[in-house]
Amino acid sequence: MTNFLEVKDLTMRFGGLTAVDNLSFKVEHGTIHGLIGPNGAGKTTTFNMISGFYKPTEGQVLLRGEDISGLKMHEVARRGVVRTFQHSTLFAELTVLENALVGTHMPFRPNIFAAIIGWDAEDRHGAEARAREALEFFGLDGLLSERAGDLSHGHQRALGMAVAYASHPDVILLDEPFTGMNPEETRQMMDLMERLKADGITILIVEHDMQAIMGLCDNITCMSFGKFLAEGGPKEIRNHPAVIEAYLGGARHVA
Numbered sequence: 001m002t003n004f005l006e007v008k009d010l011t012m013r014f015g016g017l018t019a020v021d022n023l024s025f026k027v028e029h030g031t032i033h034g035l036i037g038p039n040g041a042g043k044t045t046t047f048n049m050i051s052g053f054y055k056p057t058e059g060q061v062l063l064r065g066e067d068i069s070g071l072k073m074h075e076v077a078r079r080g081v082v083r084t085f086q087h088s089t090l091f092a093e094l095t096v097l098e099n100a101l102v103g104t105h106m107p108f109r110p111n112i113f114a115a116i117i118g119w120d121a122e123d124r125h126g127a128e129a130r131a132r133e134a135l136e137f138f139g140l141d142g143l144l145s146e147r148a149g150d151l152s153h154g155h156q157r158a159l160g161m162a163v164a165y166a167s168h169p170d171v172i173l174l175d176e177p178f179t180g181m182n183p184e185e186t187r188q189m190m191d192l193m194e195r196l197k198a199d200g201i202t203i204l205i206v207e208h209d210m211q212a213i214m215g216l217c218d219n220i221t222c223m224s225f226g227k228f229l230a231e232g233g234p235k236e237i238r239n240h241p242a243v244i245e246a247y248l249g250g251a252r253h254v255a
């Protein structure tokens, strides 16, 4: 059987620095898969290669057996893989609904402003239905006309996910979704991820909040200094000697 999402011998060099070094792992369909490792391990660089933000120096990203490495971000999105960013990428001046509308067109047009300007009435109608559906899914349907910049931190993060969800993805890549969240916001965000999983969406998540990672993930890949270190379920990873060593060396503890 063809694997769903597979990273194969992936390498990224920036000049003399090898940020990701011959990394391989597989993500199973319909699971929440964590990518962890100490600071500078190469997690974000790996995300950037999977989402099409960087072209790998070597290696492949295979989606259902198709090599998608080196495709542009909107081409990767069109195949069903979208990402959210570490920092908010919402359009603060646009409303909640308008932000979600941009999400519906993410896979089709590389230029966001072309996406907004270039719609005909039929496009707009279908896109709006999809945008509203995505906002409802994330409990934001009561905030359609609010300026995105005026939303609470938790609502902004939920909107970031709704924007990604609005493009009908198969895979969502989440880069540190819990950063800066209080425990209540973290709990709500974890609920949203469980709902995405129940909806059949595969989630790959980079996160330092070990409690959240251990509570959410079906499988976890740990990397260190750009290389694959260990893989397994939360319990296995929490007790893995090499993982503990990597985190202690980096002065971080695995919860």
Ligand SMILES: Nc1ncnc2c1ncn2[C@@H]1O[C@H](COP(=O)(O)OP(=O)(O)OP(=O)(O)O)[C@@H](O)[C@H]1O
Residues within 6 Å of the ligand: 014, 017, 018, 019, 037, 038, 039, 040, 041, 042, 043, 044, 045, 046
């Ligand atoms: N565009 C770039 N140019 C040069 N070096 C880079 C670039 N992006 C990342 N690096 C380097 O590559 C290495 C891996 O960085 P990366 O951000 O992928 O790690 P990370 O595991 O996501 O770290 P963190 O947990 O701190 O976010 C680091 O040494 C970093 O300084």
